Structures are given as C-alpha cells and as structure tokens.
Amino acid sequence: MSTDLVEQAKKSAAYKAVDENFPESAKVVGIGSGSTVIYVAERLGQLRNKSGFVCIPTGFQSKQLIIDNGLSLGSIEQYSNIDIAFDGADEVDTDLNLIKGGGACLFQEKLVAIASKQFIVVADYRKRSPSKLGIQWTKGVPIEIVPNSYAKITNDLYDLGAKKVILRQGGSSKAGPVVTDNNNFLIDADFGEIADPVKLHTQIKLLVGVVETGLFTDITTKAYFGEENGQVGVLTK
Ligand SMILES: O=C(CO)[C@H](O)[C@H](O)COP(=O)(O)O
Numbered sequence: 001m002s003t004d005l006v007e008q009a010k011k012s013a014a015y016k017a018v019d020e021n022f023p024e025s026a027k028v029v030g031i032g033s034g035s036t037v038i039y040v041a042e043r044l045g046q047l048r049n050k051s052g053f054v055c056i057p058t059g060f061q062s063k064q065l066i067i068d069n070g071l072s073l074g075s076i077e078q079y080s081n082i083d084i085a086f087d088g089a090d091e092v093d094t095d096l097n098l099i100k101g102g103g104a105c106l107f108q109e110k111l112v113a114i115a116s117k118q119f120i121v122v123a124d125y126r127k128r129s130p131s132k133l134g135i136q137w138t139k140g141v142p143i144e145i146v147p148n149s150y151a152k153i154t155n156d157l158y159d160l161g162a163k164k165v166i167l168r169q170g171g172s173s174k175a176g177p178v179v180t181d182n183n184n185f186l187i188d189a190d191f192g193e194i195a196d197p198v199k200l201h202t203q204i205k206l207l208v209g210v211v212e213t214g215l216f217t218d219i220t221t222k223a224y225f226g227e228e229n230g231q232v233g234v235l236t237k
Pocket residue numbers: 032033034035036037087088089090099100101102103104105106109
C-alpha cells in the first residue's frame with residue numbers, strides 16, 4: 001500500500017469535506033485530532049474569512065494545528081455551542097457509528113463532537129467498515145480511564161466479554177503507559193465485531209473509573225472517505 005496514495009486520500013477527503021460543508025456563517029468550528037484533520041486545518045487556513053470564526057481544539061496537536069494555520073483559537077469553556085466540527089476516525093460503520101481514540105484524544109474529541117450542530121468525519125478508505133465496527137480496526141476500543149482504576153477496569157472489561165485488554169504503552173517514546181491530554185490512562189479493549197455499539201458503550205461507561213469510550217454513536221452527520229482511485233465517497237444517514 002503506497003503511503004502517497006493514503007496521504008492523497010486523506011487530503012482529498014478533508015478538502016472536499018470543508019468545501020462542501022463549511023457554512024459561510026460559521027462562527028465556531030471544532031477541530032479534531034490525527035493525521036487526516038491536518039488537511040482540514042490547512043483548508044480552513046486558506047479561507048478568505050479565516051479571522052471570522054473561532055476554532056475549538058480537541059487536544060494539544062489540534063491546538064497547534066489551529067495556531068500553525070493562522071486560525072483563531074478558542075476553548076470549549078468559552079464556546080460550548082459549535083456550528084460544525086471536523087474530525088478523523090479509526091473506523092466508520094455503515095450506520096455512521098465510529099471507533100475513535102487511536103491518537104488518544106477521544107475525550108475532548110467527544111466533548112467537541114456532541115457540542116456541534118454538525119459533525120463531519122474525514123478519513124481514508126482503510127477506515128470504512130463493510131458492516132459493523134471491529135472489522136477494520138482490530139486494536140480494540142480505546143477507553144480513557146482514571147489511572148488508578150486500570151487493574152479493576154481490566155477485569156471488568158474481560159467480564160463484559162473482551163477478548164484482549166491492553167493498557168496502552170508509550171513504546172520507544174515513553175517507558176510506561178500513555179498519558180492523555182487530561183492526565184489519564186488509556187485502555188484498548190478488543191471485543192471483536194461489535195453487534196451493538198450503543199449497548200457496549202453504555203456498559204463500559206458505567207464502570208467506575210471510565211472517563212469516556214471511543215465509541216461514537218449517533219453523533220456523526222456525514223463521513224468523507226478518500227478512495228484509492230482518487231475519488232471521495234460520502235456516507236450520510
Ligand atoms: O480519534 C483520533 C485521535 O484520538 C483520530 O481522529 C483517529 O485516530 C484518526 O486518526 P488519523 O486521521 O490519523 O487516521
């Protein structure tokens with residue numbers, strides 16, 4: 001698989017998503033995290049009226065994207081009603097449910113997403129599931145947790161039917177677990193193919209110590225997929 005092809009797919013999806021959805025009247029815009037949303041920020045930075053709206057970040061990387069593209073930075077505390085938000089996804093099912101959190105930003109991403117009138121997903125073709133979640137993205141559902149609850153939550157997740165539960169590690173960049181922008185830990189819990197994402201989200205969310213899950217259900221307005229052939233596919237409810 002060519003890296004150039006994937007990169008071009010991300011860029012095409014992001015540019016088209018902005019061009020087709022960004023309302024002239026938008027005053028508050030949510031900016032997601034990850035490698036695809038880089039192109040959303042780039043495209044917004046090219047708009048003539050770019051000083052006419054404020055951008056709400058979903059984490060450290062997102063904040064840098066806003067600044068680097070000459071956009072105005074705001075916060076969710078100042079602006080809790082967002083006109084439109086753009087974000088990436090790790091997997092999108094045919095009902096527009098998502099797995100997110102591959103980049104460890106899921107809590108702030110969900111906060112911005114649910115505060116937005118329109119939530120537009122941008123992704124490359126590898127993220128599109130032919131049916132349910134858990135088919136294309138097999139690393140598990142990312143779950144942000146309060147650090148000292150990880151052992152208990154790990155057991156609880158196995159009780160809920162997880163096949164594999166991993167406390168995400170920093171790898172060669174950090175000895176020990178990944179620490180999120182909110183100073184929490186992240187668990188990746190593999191449930192295989194997810195028949196009912198709303199039910200699974202609810203079960204996990206009820207565990208003491210869980211801050212948020214990477215299952216985004218009933219939030220997405222549209223998803224744009226950059227395809228291998230250079231086209232962009234759109235999935236709408
Ligand atoms: O949820 C996310 C970060 O927490 C990202 O949006 C998701 O991982 C997709 O990233 P990319 O655009 O790099 O594929």
